[in-house]
Amino acid sequence: MNTEFLEALYDLEKEKGISVDVLLEAIEAALLSAYKRNFGSAQNAKVVIDRETGDFKVFSRKTVTDEVTDERLEISLQDAQAIDPNYSLGDIVETEVTPRNFGRIAAQTAKQVVVQRIREAERNLIYEDYVNREGDIITGVIQRIEQRTAYIELGKTEAVLAPSEQMPGEELYPGKRIKTYIVEVRKTTKGPQILVSRTHPGLLKRLFELEVPELQEGIVELKSVAREAGTRSKIAVYSKDENVDPVGACVGPKGMRVQNIVNELNGEKIDIVKYDPDSSKFVANSLSPSSVVAVEVWEDEKVARVIVPDYQLSLAIGKEGQNARLAAKLTGWKIDIKSESQMKELYPEYNEGDYYDDDNIEDYIDEYIDEGKQDAVEYEDENMDEDILVEPEDDIRE
Structure with a gap:
């Protein structure tokens, strides 16, 4: 990771409205998960991304104790003071343990996280846009009809016109432009679901x-x-x-x-x-x-x-x-x-x-x-x- 990566994140912030800090925190969490999966799941560690250079480092975190029972999680007071005399019992000692071949894994993980966050942000923006329009009219074009349910294209998303919300005797077909009433907007794992009606008063x-x-x-x-x-x-x-x-x-x-x-x-x-x-x-x-x-x-x-x-x-x-x-x-x-x-x-x-x-x-x-x-x-x-x-x-x- 480098400054070009950070610049790309700032561009995403302007275009998609996703905070750079939110993206970096998500990437840090994903990198930590990837590190534990590939280099020791039991180790207490953290990943830090430099906000100016884009460089990342992995730190091992150990607690200072009198008697060490697990070397992956604890460090003796003597060893801790050898690193820094100011350490005392109960302190956390952080030591850099960034693997040499971690760069490829980090790049792949960062890409996945960014793509996922972009999708989530776009879904949230669409949801916020339409949830405030409940009880309003929208105009759209029928995209397809499956089992009598009509799906209406609204640009970035689609609305669902159930058979029970369709007017008796009205002919619906793909390509037809109609006005519908937004009854409810639901947040689902696949994005917002917009339920519309032609029968609502x-x-x-x-x-x-x-x-x-x-x-x-x-x-x-x-x-x-x-x-x-x-x-x-x-x-x-x-x-x-x-x-x-x-x-x-x-x-x-x-x-x-x-x-x-x-x-x-x-x-x-x-x-x-x-x-x-x-x-x-x-x-x-x-x-x-x-x-x-x-x-x-x-x-x-x-x-x-x-x-x-x-x-x-x-x-x-x-x-x-x-x-x-x-x-x-x-x-x-x-x-x-x-x-x-x-x-x-x-x-x-x-x-x-x-x-x-x-x-x-x-x-x-x-x-x-x-x-x-x-x-x-x-x-x-x-x-x-x-x-x-x-x-x-x-x-x-x-």
Whole structure:
């Protein structure tokens, strides 16, 4: 080893970000292991590399004792003082024992250590880069597909898109460029493993943040997301500025913003609804595109009863209950949907806008007559918040 070797290490420090001291310490440890393997494993020794010249030396380390039981590890006080009169019992005597033919072994070992450390450093850099991006979107090209698992090329590494994280019905093939959501970054012996998803609700949220400047600026806030990947999603948005329409901002001019997201998600339908701090209004909005007559809420149980016109019942529930299911996920409320006819059958006294508690109908009627039900909120058609149902090939309707 010489100064050229040290210069090479300093170049690596600049290029790869690996400290020279870390490399030298690793090389010293590796050389010590090689020395013990080739020249006596039982000997207590250490290897020192000169930080200025790059020269290395091997030292035997022996403890000064009264009685020597192992000459490889101990030295008598008399012999130690013959080397240096200042030695006393318990001191460590270091003697250079560098083998003549150790240079070739040292060079080979140093090369292996440096290469290994470079690989570890590159893996750590990649890990640190991506672990801070968990919950973000990355764009990559599908490199290969093995047993339905897609491997996406990201430059210095690759991401894994498992079958369970793929959108139903989406065609994946090598060479296809797609956006995915980073779910988790794991550190493994073979380097970082990046797990991504196309079904995670976070993907929809991030796509809107990329497309809608008002979301990036914080004027519009995306409150919640409910998603059944590949078929339909709902998002609830809220504007901090009363002059900015949150739904219109997400839809964009001629629907271009939301249409770009629909195209990216392979035609997935997206409902954009207006968030409202009033739970009953928010529940009503969440059932878009169905119109709502009125909503009754039980705050403690987070249960809401929604009354819809007879002809809107199937629309409110949705195909296989999808619309109601997504509305429940979006709001975090359990939603019971009833038509006006069903309410009249359950409660003959029911008039449009009146509500009854199954557990105590008579008390409820008395309370309604005397004071009115405070938690009941009625919606007239002209006052209904206008929601938007976005479909890939249909016109955007407000």
